[in-house]
Amino acid sequence: MDFFTAQDNARRKTGRLVVLLVAAVIALIAMTTLAITIVVYFMSNHQGEVTADSLLAGLSPELVGAVAVGVVALVVTGGLYKRYQLRRGGGRVVAEALGGREIPPNTDNPSERRILNVVEEMAIASGMPVPPVYLLDETGINAFAAGFDTRDAVIGITQGAIDHLSRDELQGVVAHEFSHILHGDMRLNMRLISVLHGILLIGLLGYILLRSTAHRGRSVRSNNQNGKGAVVVLALGAALAVIGYSGTFFGNWIKAAVSRQREYLADASAVQYTRNPAGIGHALIKIGSHAQGARLEASQASEYSHLYFGQGMKLGFNRLLATHPPLNKRIRRVMPNWNGQFDAAFSAPAADDMASNAAPSAKGVAGPGVAQASAVMSGASAKAAIASMGQPGPRHLVEARSTLAKLPSRLRQAAQDPYAVRALMYGLLLSSDTHVRKRQLESLQQAALPDVYRAVMSLAGEVLMLKASLRLPLVELALPALKNLSTDQALHFRQCMKRLIEADGQVSLFEWTLYHWLVHHMGLASNDRGQGVRKLKDSQSECQVLLNVLASAGQDDLAEISAALNAAEQELPFALSAENSSSDIRALGQAVSRLRHLPPRQKPALLQAMARCIEHSGQIKPAEAELFRATADMLDCPVPPLLIE
Structure with missing residues (x-):
């Protein structure tokens, strides 16, 4: 599906x-x-x-x-x-009601680091921001995803699951929960x-x-x-x-x-994501062999029983209230050759499995379809990524692991630190132009906390050297730490970002994307729920604004921009005006906010039109690919990484 x-x-x-x-x-x-x-x-x-x-x-x-x-x-x-x-x-309410505590993004606990790495890889492979992870002090093997959308989603995992599941099995469980997020089950x-x-x-x-x-x-x-x-x-x-x-x-x-x-x-989606039926299959077998099974003891566990990976409540005689199919049926569907035995030998992860708790290494992760520094992506890459929405495959997981391995360790640590993460985001907004950057830093020094400003100066050089294709994954990785900011800290953070963006009197596409993406996912955006569902045929002006901006990304030639718009309008039920092709970045926020309310079945046409804009020249640069994905994510359409076809 x-x-x-x-x-x-x-x-x-x-x-x-x-x-x-x-x-x-x-x-x-x-x-x-x-x-x-x-x-x-x-x-x-x-x-x-x-x-x-x-x-x-x-x-x-x-x-x-x-x-x-x-x-x-x-x-x-x-x-x-x-x-x-x-x-x-959002999902935090559910996790805390069940007695969960958020695992700090910068934790040095080996088992906690392992589950965070698995969640980070799956999130980046899926094209969605990394959700916070909550640990439940329960001996049962279970997990859940809770929230209304990707902005407030959390992943919950029990201590029993971390103690008894191998990395492959955890990956299968996490992939199962990401399926619930991406396919709308979580909101339901x-x-x-x-x-x-x-x-x-x-x-x-x-x-x-x-x-x-x-x-x-x-x-x-x-x-x-x-x-x-x-x-x-x-x-x-x-x-x-x-x-x-x-x-x-x-x-x-x-x-x-x-x-x-x-x-x-x-379950089927988890197999499709990982191409490893044994991962989720053996996780289910371990539930069957474990004394506690998947049962949770929290006082409010029954209220949220339909969220769990496994049957979290003891059923007794009443099978009508089972929120999950029988374990043996679930296992048979993913492992048809299973012998029917809940083998207790699968009760603990392999001894060498804990070695995977460290950050992924670049060694051995490159494979077919993974973007290399010297390679370019074609229009087929964008089409394949759109077709993979909600169902990333092993190649996307390989790409995610490769991307995480390429991130400089110092920047990755900063992204996971509740304090340094603000300095990292400010650093991403610094201009490569020396004079503009000087004005930005002068403005930031007046507004930012002294320690944060010093951290900006310390990280700036490395951030400025960061490849464009790694910026969005770094921001996705930083989101859990940013969400831990208090309301006052978050508002101050937003104000400082505004000062950096406005220092030169103009807004670049990356500045707009970073600012609005963070505001969107941190819950700082204005409430637009009252706008109602719109139809694509009635959204011509909003599409014109969005596609003008994308067509103008990375090029100034008016003929090329016009050609990109002509290609895009082939996917839409109306014409785009080449004469009205000026890029209005300041109107883009309202346009994207309205387009978010398109019915799901009408969004593919818009995404295809967006893809046409960035690939009309025959190739897609990494920066264009990441900007396309970030804008699509704000339309509630998480697009997986674009791969070399």
């Missing part, structure tokens, strides 16, 4: 989820109305036999309407509150959490009524009238508790049904 089809399917599943939610709420309204009618019936001192006719006679439009409004208000308010809570913190899972929280509130209300009645036990015994009222409240609380938890049961059943099939797809 390609990236855009998967994204579109995830949106459709969200619509079906809303239908199922409406049906569940209607059922809850009916059951709650019946329960309250019975309570009102007895509270009215009705004498005589209780019959269906007498209960129906007690129903009134006012009662049904009041109950319906109350139930809907409770479910919607609870769901919206949970959604706000999750939206505010987060929405499921909000929906079920709203339904759960009815049961919680009943539980509160039961507790309040228990605290008034003496009054019940001493006063008949109060006693009768307490009994009624007790009955209402018990009814609401049963109704609420019944609703939760069916909500969990819906959650499990939605989740199971997606796990098969994510």
Whole structure:
């Protein structure tokens, strides 16, 4: 399944989820109305036999309407509150609720360094920013991805997984979780959490009524009238508790049904990414042979059960609520020749496997399709990268490992340090022109912290010598450390970047891309969620702005720019004006923000048009390739590295 089809399917599943939610709420309204009618019936001192006719006679439009409004208000308010809570913190909220702690990007713990290296490689191979990694102090072998999109995504991993899985097996597990991120499953899972929280509130209300009645036990015994009222409240609380938890049961059943099939797809994607069925297959075998399996002991583990790599909750007799397919079926799908035995011999990583915890070495990582310094990329490279969106292959992993090995160790360490990372980003914005750079540094010295400024001066020479093709991977690597900045630090960081960019009175394409990419992924951009879904045919002006900028990248010849636009418009449902080909970099931000709201199935045409702009001359320079990928990422279209074809 390609990236855009998967994204579109995830949106459709969200619509079906809303239908199922409406049906569940209607059922809850009916059951709650019946329960309250019975309570009102007895509270009215009705004498005589209780019959269906007498209960129906007690129903009134006012009662049904009041109950319906109350139930809907409770479910919607609870769901919206949970959604706000999750939206505010993204995947970090889930990781911290499960007792996770973020692994510092600059950790020197060998096992933690190993999992960070695996996540970094997979992120760069996928074309998305490196997500923060959280470690759960759990002995079970499990992992998860949480967040609404690549901006707030996190990867969670248990201590049991780190202790018992080899590097290849960790890579298979991480590839599985990246599939959930790239194919829209992660966002759907987060929405499921909000929906079920709203339904759960009815049961919680009943539980509160039961507790309040228990605290008034003496009054019940001493006063008949109060006693009768307490009994009624007790009955209402018990009814609401049963109704609420019944609703939760069916909500969990819906959650499990939605989740199971997606796990098969994510397993298949992990095999496709790594071309190593044994990696994920042996990880699943180890879960089966491990005493704790994949079970988590955190108090809130059940709320997030559909996010996990393995079945995180003990099922007992109730297989209907299984959020994951049986282990043996999952293993058979990726390893058809498996002998059916959960062999305990696979209980620990090989002794020499821990050697892979260090940063990847450049030795032995180059292979077919990996970009070399003297090589150039063609238009076929861009087309192949677009076709690989959401499904990077082994060649992309090799390229990612090679890229990480090429990064100067000093710069890589700075990217992983919460303090030095700011100096590194400032260094990337320094101009190669001596006079402009002098003005930039004078402006920065007035605004930056003294220690950060000294770090800029220390790193500047090495940053200025960095190859253009390594700049975006370095920034992707720096994102977890940048996300650890406090709100005040992040705002100050953004202000300092502005000063560096504005020092010469003009904005280059790289400056615009770096600034807006960081603002986008650090959550500092203005909220554009209210703009609604747009159609490509109605986005001519935005496409003109974006493609003008890309066509002008790396060249000034008007005839060449016009030729690039003519090539791009072959992919679009409208013409581009060659006469209106001036590059307006300052209008680009608003254009990209609006184009982000295109439906998934309409974005491929835009990406192909962007690719035409940068490859119309027959080759793509590394700098053009990275700028194309960064802009595409801001359109929520993570493009893997472009390879030599």
